[in-house]
Amino acid sequence: MNTARTDAISIAAGNRRLGWKLALGALLMCGFGYLLVPLYRVYCEYTGFNGTTARIDPGQAAAQGIDRTRWVTVEFAANTSADLPWAFRPEVNSLRVHPGEMVVAQFEARNLGSRAIVGQAVPSVTPGRAASHFRKIECFCFSRQPLAPGQMLKLPVQFQVDNNLPPEIGTLTLSYTFFELPGIRAAGPDPRDARL
Amino acid sequence: MTDIALPQHHEHEHPSGITRWLFTTNHKDIGTLYLLFSVSMLFIGGSFAMVVRAELFQPGLQFVNPHFFNQMTTMHALVMIFGAVMPAFVGLANWMIPMMIGAPDMALPRLNNWSFWLLPFAFTLLLSTLFMPGGAPSGGWTMYPPLVLQTGMAFPFLIFAVHLMGISSVMGAINVITTVFNMRAPGMTYTKLPLFVWTWVITAFLLIAAMPVLAGAVTMLLTDKFFGTSFFNAAGGGDPVMFQHVFWFFGHPEVYIMILPAFGIVSQIVPTFARKPLFGYISMIYAVASIAFLSFIVWAHHMFTVGMPLAGELFFMYSTVLIAVPTGVKVFNWVATMWRGSMTFETPMLWALCFIILFSIGGFSGLMLGLAPADFQYQDTYFVVAHFHYVLVTGAVFAIIGGVYFWLPKWTGRMYNERLGKLHFWLSTLSVNLLFFPQHFLGLAGMPRRIPDYAVQYAEWNMLSSIGAFVFGASQLIFLYTVIRAMSGHGEKASGQVWEGAHGLEWTLPSPPPYHSFTEAPKVP
Numbered sequence: 001m002n003t004a005r006t007d008a009i010s011i012a013a014g015n016r017r018l019g020w021k022l023a024l025g026a027l028l029m030c031g032f033g034y035l036l037v038p039l040y041r042v043y044c045e046y047t048g049f050n051g052t053t054a055r056i057d058p059g060q061a062a063a064q065g066i067d068r069t070r071w072v073t074v075e076f077a078a079n080t081s082a083d084l085p086w087a088f089r090p091e092v093n094s095l096r097v098h099p100g101e102m103v104v105a106q107f108e109a110r111n112l113g114s115r116a117i118v119g120q121a122v123p124s125v126t127p128g129r130a131a132s133h134f135r136k137i138e139c140f141c142f143s144r145q146p147l148a149p150g151q152m153l154k155l156p157v158q159f160q161v162d163n164n165l166p167p168e169i170g171t172l173t174l175s176y177t178f179f180e181l182p183g184i185r186a187a188g189p190d191p192r193d194a195r196l
Numbered sequence: 197m198t199d200i201a202l203p204q205h206h207e208h209e210h211p212s213g214i215t216r217w218l219f220t221t222n223h224k225d226i227g228t229l230y231l232l233f234s235v236s237m238l239f240i241g242g243s244f245a246m247v248v249r250a251e252l253f254q255p256g257l258q259f260v261n262p263h264f265f266n267q268m269t270t271m272h273a274l275v276m277i278f279g280a281v282m283p284a285f286v287g288l289a290n291w292m293i294p295m296m297i298g299a300p301d302m303a304l305p306r307l308n309n310w311s312f313w314l315l316p317f318a319f320t321l322l323l324s325t326l327f328m329p330g331g332a333p334s335g336g337w338t339m340y341p342p343l344v345l346q347t348g349m350a351f352p353f354l355i356f357a358v359h360l361m362g363i364s365s366v367m368g369a370i371n372v373i374t375t376v377f378n379m380r381a382p383g384m385t386y387t388k389l390p391l392f393v394w395t396w397v398i399t400a401f402l403l404i405a406a407m408p409v410l411a412g413a414v415t416m417l418l419t420d421k422f423f424g425t426s427f428f429n430a431a432g433g434g435d436p437v438m439f440q441h442v443f444w445f446f447g448h449p450e451v452y453i454m455i456l457p458a459f460g461i462v463s464q465i466v467p468t469f470a471r472k473p474l475f476g477y478i479s480m481i482y483a484v485a486s487i488a489f490l491s492f493i494v495w496a497h498h499m500f501t502v503g504m505p506l507a508g509e510l511f512f513m514y515s516t517v518l519i520a521v522p523t524g525v526k527v528f529n530w531v532a533t534m535w536r537g538s539m540t541f542e543t544p545m546l547w548a549l550c551f552i553i554l555f556s557i558g559g560f561s562g563l564m565l566g567l568a569p570a571d572f573q574y575q576d577t578y579f580v581v582a583h584f585h586y587v588l589v590t591g592a593v594f595a596i597i598g599g600v601y602f603w604l605p606k607w608t609g610r611m612y613n614e615r616l617g618k619l620h621f622w623l624s625t626l627s628v629n630l631l632f633f634p635q636h637f638l639g640l641a642g643m644p645r646r647i648p649d650y651a652v653q654y655a656e657w658n659m660l661s662s663i664g665a666f667v668f669g670a671s672q673l674i675f676l677y678t679v680i681r682a683m684s685g686h687g688e689k690a691s692g693q694v695w696e697g698a699h700g701l702e703w704t705l706p707s708p709p710p711y712h713s714f715t716e717a718p719k720v721p
Contacts, residue, residue, distance in 0.1 A: 015303040015374050022370040026408045033412025033442060037427060040438045122430045128503050179430060 055142075056135045056160075058102075064163055066100040072161050073097075077175035078107055084180045085113035086147065099163045102137065107155040109178065111147035118146045121155075121176045130172040133165040144181060218313075221305030222711065223290045228607075229312050230287025231600070235676065237279030237319065238593075242669050244272035249631075249665035251648050252658050265648035266334035271326070273337035274354075277454065278361040279319055281588065284596045285457040286311075286368045289396050291607060293372060295702035295709060296390045298381025298718045303374035311367035318360035325350035336646060338443060339414065341428040341436050345421050355418045362407040369400035369407075381701070383720035390700055391474060394481050395460030398488045399453050405492070406449035413442040437502055444495035452491045454588060455555075456484055458595030459526060462548045464700075465602050466530050469545035470537030471697040476529040483522035483529075490519050500571045509568040516566035523559055527552060542695075543617030547598030550625050551591060558586030561636065576646075579639025585632045597624075597675065605690035609708035610682040616674055623671035630664030 074097055076090035091106040111117060121141040125131040136142075140155035147153060161172070211219065220226060247268045251259050260268070290308065294301055302308045325332040330348025333339075339354070347354065376389070376397050389397075416427040417439070426434040459480075467474045474480065496504060496512040504512075530552050539545070561583040565574055574580060605611050634657035639645075643654045650658065681687060690707040701720070705713050 011378060015378050018374045018377060019304050019307065019370050022373055022404060023366075026366045026370070026404045029405050030408035030412050033409035033445075034416075036409075036442050036445065037416075037438065040435070040441060044435070122433075129505065177430065 055139075056137065058137050062102070064100045064160070066098050067163050068098050070099055071096050072099060072165065072169070073171040074103075074105075074159075074161065075171060075173040076105060076107070077173055079175065079177040081177060081179045084117070084119065084178055086111055086117070086119065086178055088176070088178050097161060099161045099165055102158060102160050104156050104158045105174075107140070107157070107176065108152060109145065109147065109155055110152040111149055114149050116146065116148050118144050118181045119178045120144055120181050121178050124175045124177075126173045126175070127169065130165060130169050133162045134172060134174065135160045135162055141176060145178075219309070221301070221309050223294050223302045223305070223308065224607075224709070224711065226302075226308050226312050227287045227289075227291030230283045230290060230315075233312070233315055234280050234284035234287055235679070237275050237283070238672070239676075240323070241272050241275035241280055242672065244268045244275065245665065246669050248272065249662040252650070253662040254659065255650050255652050255655050257649055260648070262648045263331060263334060266336075266646065267326070267332040269646055270333050270336055271322075274322060274333070274357075275319070276588075277337065277450075278358075278365075279315070281454050281592050281596070282361075282365055283315060285396075285399070285454075286365070288392075288457070288461070288596070288599055288603070289368070289372055292603065292702060293375055293393055293396060294379070295705060295713060296393050296700055297376060297379065297384050298701050298714050298720065299375060299379035300712060300715050302371050303379050304371050307367050308371050311364045311371065314360045314364040314367075318357045318364065321353045321360070322357035325353045328353075338440075338447070339417065340443070341417060341420065341439050344417060351421060352418065355414045358414050359411055362411045365403050366407050369403035372396050372400040373404075381714065381717040381720055384701075387478070388720065390460075391463035391477070391480055392457070392460035395456045395463070395484050398484050399456045402449045402453050402456070402488055402491065406446045406453065409442065410446040410450075413439060413446065416442075437499075440499050440502060441496065444498045445492070447498065448495045449488075449491045451584075451587070452487060454592045456488065458551070458555075458592045459484060461595045461599040461602070462530065462551050465544050465548040465598055466533050466552075468602070468695050468697045468699075469542060469548075470534045470539050472533055472537040473699075474529065475532035475535075476525070479525055480529055483525040486522040487519060490515060490522075494519065497566055497568075497571070500568045501575045513566060513568040517563060520559065520563055527556055542601075543612070543614060543621055544598045544602035546618065546621045547594050547601065550621070551594045551598065554586055554590030554594065554625075554629075558583055558588075558591055561586065574639060576644055577639035578635040578643045578645055581645050582632050582635035582639060585635070589632070590628055594624075600675075600679065602695075604679065604682050605694045606702060606705075606707050606709070608682040608685070609690055609706075610685060610687040611690050612678045612682050613687060616678045620671055620674040620678065623674070624668060627664045627667035627671060631661055631668050632664070634658075634661045634664075 073094055075094040076092070078088045078090050080086050080088050086109050088107065088109045091108065095103060095105060097103050109119070123136070123139070123141050125134045136157060136159045138156070138158040140157060145153065145155065157174075159174070165172075217225065217229060220229075245268075247260060248265065251257070251265055290302065293299075322332075328349045330350060333344070333347050333350050333354045335344040335347060344351070344354075376393055380389075416425070419425040420427055420429055420434070428434045428436045428439045430436065463474055463480060494512055494516045496508060497516045500509060500512070541549075561579065565571055565580065565583055601612060601617055638654055638657050638661075641654065643650055643658075692706045693703050694707060695703075701714075701718055702709075704718065
């Protein structure tokens with residue numbers, strides 16, 4: 001009887017130990033769920049998945065030769081999120097460029113609302129396979145854009161299509177969507193925006 | 197926990213009335229609670245489906261407005277997945293696993309009580325949203341942002357309900373693993389465990405790995421909505437597509453959580469009525485384990501069309517199609533078990549046989565969907581609806597119903613009415629095919645899912661599908677009646693053995709088994 005009792009107690013203790021270990025496993029998996037967020041970001045930057053574009057400095061860009069034998073059409077699309085009272089459009093709908101060439105395209109945005117708004121443009125390139133071959137040297141999407149009521153702003157982007165763009169791609173589309181940054185007044189770059 | 201370790205204490209107190217059910221730590225009581233909860237959710241979720249099918253009976257808007265229609269599809273899915281199918285499996289695990297492995301109870305009985313009693317609260321939160329301004333969640337059970345963030349007052353209720361369901365099922369899983377690892381009777385080695393136990397252990401690991409990821413994902417939704425984070429908000433540098441990745445990292449293991457225990461049930465029923473041991477026992481275990489492993493590396497096949505590098509499409513396509521191999525092993529083994537067996541066709545066997553055939557149809561349509569180039573045509577059509585209802589209704593639910601007929605005489609000590617059981621089976625099987633098979637044609641013809649109205653060329657098949665739905669829904673009342681009859685002590689008395697061909701420790705106990713069984717460890721043959 002007594003030994004049976006001790007056995008029973010030691011089984012119960014063993015059960016509790018294993019139970020806690022498994023609970024710890026569940027907790028770690030919850031952490032893994034959050035870890036997927038930075039992992040996903042790295043994955044997108046690495047593969048250009050989801051139209052994540054590449055960013056390089058002017059020196060690197062100039063180092064690439066210009067391939068004058070090839071033409072690529074770059075189309076521009078400009079959107080605003082549903083609740084942002086801005087008019088936003090590209091100055092030209094498309095440009096024909098050579099791979100390796102450094103090109104400046106102009107967009108313009110006007111605040112149609114009656115209050116000052118800080119906006120942030122989020123870029124995307126389609127087809128997704130072309131995204132990592134589309135490099136921005138300077139872009140209005142690198143920083144926040146404040147607009148007073150009625151104010152109009154010219155927004156330039158300097159880019160380059162790299163020489164290694166797969167040969168079957170003749171057209172790519174650069175799209176920007178402006179979102180409001182609610183509650184933010186000050187302009188100026190934000191370290192978080194750097195990867196845009 | 198020491199309560200159960202010292203079972204002799206229990207024999208003095210046998211609480212009755214409501215407190216018996218509120219405070220019970222007995223695996224049989226908790227199993228009963230889970231199963232009763234599950235069947236009530238089956239009827240609630242089923243009534244939502246009836247609203248959907250009534251609206252789709254004819255083209256045009258008849259009974260409900262589109263917003264309410266969307267609430268019905270969303271709530272139907274949430275209630276059926278988290279309220280009906282998953283608790284039914286946990287209920288069966290509670291009843292059967294201790295008796296199958298010769299344990300006196302589950303390893304952590306108080307945790308067991310808690311994991312059940314979270315569920316009524318979770319579903320009170322979820323179902324109460326139907327009466328709120330703005331209505332219940334209507335953005336689909338997959339809760340994709342930004343759409344789901346437009347949910348009104350129901351949103352936080354949805355999130356916390358999902359949290360509670362997740363906690364409940366993780367605790368249930370912890371209990372199953374601990375029980376099977378620590379509480380087996382002497383001589384009950386891992387290669388002697390009944391297959392239902394094996395499939396449940398593997399399912400429990402899937403639950404522990406997958407449910408917390410869902411909890412994380414919905415918490416991110418919650419903080420995005422109320423606390424200014426931007427996990428899925430492009431304006432703040434987030435990405436809504438990432439939610440789909442995180443969600444399906446949970447979601448695909450989740451669909452196997454809902455089918456692996458069904459494999460276990462069928463692997464108990466088929467040998468019993470074929471009067472032969474299960475063919476390929478060890479290969480069955482390996483097949484289940486490989487399906488479980490593969491479930492973690494195929495998630496993006498739910499989202500081929502959101503855009504992915506070619507290598508990604510190929511990887512997820514090949515890994516998805518690979519799942520057909522272990523699944524084929526299982527189907528082969530069930531058929532081989534029946535080969536030259538002396539088969540009889542009692543009600544549980546009919547459900548199990550029908551499971552094998554209809555689940556395979558669902559598996560084949562899954563293969564079609566798994567082919568990335570073809571999926572661009574099928575994505576978000578009724579073909580997908582037909583596919584997952586074949587694997588979940590004629591798969592998981594048929595196996596559960598078969599399992600209930602199989603074990604009901606053991607639980608209640610009374611045989612169900614065989615004639616009513618067969619009537620229930622034939623009505624259900626004919627009507628469920630009338631319900632879901634035409635949806636394949638609708639989907640291939642291009643009818644999108646989750647819409648309250650459709651173009652007139654889809655009218656005929658939709659009408660037939662709705663008729664099938666009404667008959668299928670109504671025939672479940674026969675099931676309810678036969679179960680209640682046996683529970684209330686009507687019907688022929690069942691022996692301990694119940695079925696001539698049944699083997700295993702649970703059949704050595706009388707029917708119904710005593711409140712505390714195997715307080716002395718049994719001898720394992």
